[in-house]
Amino acid sequence: MKRRLIASAAAALITLSTAAYADVVKFGIIAPFSGPFAVWGKQFKDSVEAFQKLNGKSVNGHEIQIIWRDEGAGDASKSRQFAEELILREKVNVLGGFALTPDALAVSEVISESKTPTIILNAATSIVTRKSPYFLRVSMTVAQYVSPLGGWAVQNGIKSIYTMVSDYAPGIDAQDEFLSGFEKAGGKVLGKDRVPLNVTDFAPYMERALQSKADGLFIFAPAGAPSVAMVREFERRGLKAAGMKLLGTGEMQEIFLPSFGDSILGAISSTHYTESNQRPENIAFRKALTEVAGKDAVPDMASIAVWDALGLVYETVKALGPKFTGDQAIDFMKSKTINSPRGPISWDPKERDIIQNVYIREVKKVDGKLINVDLATYEKVRDPWKDNHPDAK
């Protein structure tokens, strides 16, 4: 009898330990798969598939399972609802996603209470990571990737500027950040324009910019249809022919370049990821992506964010095993330095916001293809907004 008890106890122990060994680690991602931002969801998904193809679907035998939720066109109440479902029903170990800032802010209360490490894959307003100690950002902030551009422009012969931004919070933040660097370096501002978000005809705005006779035009528009229309009008209205330099950020991502044709040559942009850079990590990344999503697949900010987020999750499971608390995971993640395809990335341990290189690039034609070529690299750029507002909550 006693022996049997011991045997069954041993058997139970063995089953228990194998069960613990073959655990599933769940990573819930809330992202738009329908509506105007659906391209984000598609890029996320392709990149995740590519990552799992290259690195496998498990770490030390623990399966990494991705659970998707569609936040549609951006709706804070949906985002919060999905976060609760993912945490309570699906028992996710890590949460992530959020294309838009309100959707990230809406979950801050939930993740603080449940102590769920949450990786922000886009939402680029600086304040977000201060809203919960379990937020960690792998994307960027608007202020971060715009900040070096103003100073660079003045040093490179653009002495006067006209700005044209979409009339919403990120647009205005971008304009202010650009102008602060530009004016500090001694540049002259000849005009500031704001374009309502739903405008599709940029002709009158471009006409005003042309009249200003500035050396350069700084633009900021939501990446996608609006930014493409804005950039096209720049050429069509003869601003390029008049010798104006086009400066922007996400508008000149490689993924959009084919829709402009050669007129885009010479456009300057500043972002945290140059798609055609020759780092070995990036070559491997693009190779995996084309294997999964077709030979024309081009990565963008979304792809790189989720790629690095998965990298963090895999590293976490490797180091901490499949069971970890939110505090352990966040402490571990924010202390990492990762060799990302975009360059080395690390985190500010206090703010849990990303520190990364920002690249100033120019559109050039290489081997018959339009790509961005780095002109300057600003290393380890922090989010300047946080440094300027140390106490903002």
Next chain:
Amino acid sequence: MTNQQQATTQQQILAPAAMSRPFSPAMLWHLLPWVIALIFFFVGDGYHSLGTNILVMILFALSLDLALGYAGIITLGHAAFFGAGAYAAGIFAIHFNADPVLGLLAATAIAGLLGLLTGMLILHTRGETLLMLTLAIAAIFYEIANHARWLTGGDDGLSGIRVTPVFGLFRFDLWGKTAFLYALSVLFIWFIIAALVVRSPFGRSLDGIRQNTKRMRAIGTPVWWRLVAMYSLSAAMAGSAGALTAQSTRLVGLSTLELLTSGIVAVMLVLGGERRLYGAFIGAAIYVVVQDFAGSISPFIWMFVIGFLLIIIVLFFEGGLMGIIDSVVAKLKGKADASGQTGKRT
């Protein structure tokens, strides 16, 4: 409208159906949605937020039913009042008082007032002109919220909303149980108000206005004032729905004011069936649940499912899903009791 129909309408104006109807076991069906909601409260752990979102959308769709269904006010801008209510509740909680009931009342009053003012402006018109004007008003509201960043947070959303316990007793717990019951109570109160209103002489007169405005004017009905009153009531109700979403999510985004939101709620109403109070219930519940479940199976297909459902219903079933249920019930009743009341519910 045939003479006979008009005669019934007249009769009902004199003797509103709801108040004179004797009790019958069939009335127990009216308990069904509330019983389902209460059962859900006890078994739906992890889905209370989903439940609250459904209740909010039901209330919003119900408000649209009052304006669009009963009064025939063609509007594609109802999100204006939903969003106004949401922002009003949020701003009230941040700057004045975090009591949820006070916030809800304030938001309802403000949305109702905005409905009154804009209604007075635009309800002189009908048809496409009216449609355009409702769109324009929603666009104005959206731009105001987008620009007044100091007040609304603009594109980043209004955050920092705090909500104290309901009546000082029931704390808004993290998993949304309190929020669910709170939303359910608010919906119940509004449902009773809506049911009384549509069965009142006032509601009947709007039925008449929808069907033949000239004739109603000819018999001396103050058409414009009646429309404005109903529009304002509907706006107040939409404002309550907005306040509920603000208080349960503790964040208000510009999406509450978007054209898409107006469109979605119209889809819900058409799906469920207009001019049937329960149409809003079915339509909103199906829409949100399909979005949620189809969305979790494959986020890529839920819009297809909704679109397909909508096309089928609009093409083949006049009166939406409630219309189907009504005709099935009528058939069953006809078999069981040929002389039974088969009067169409309004």
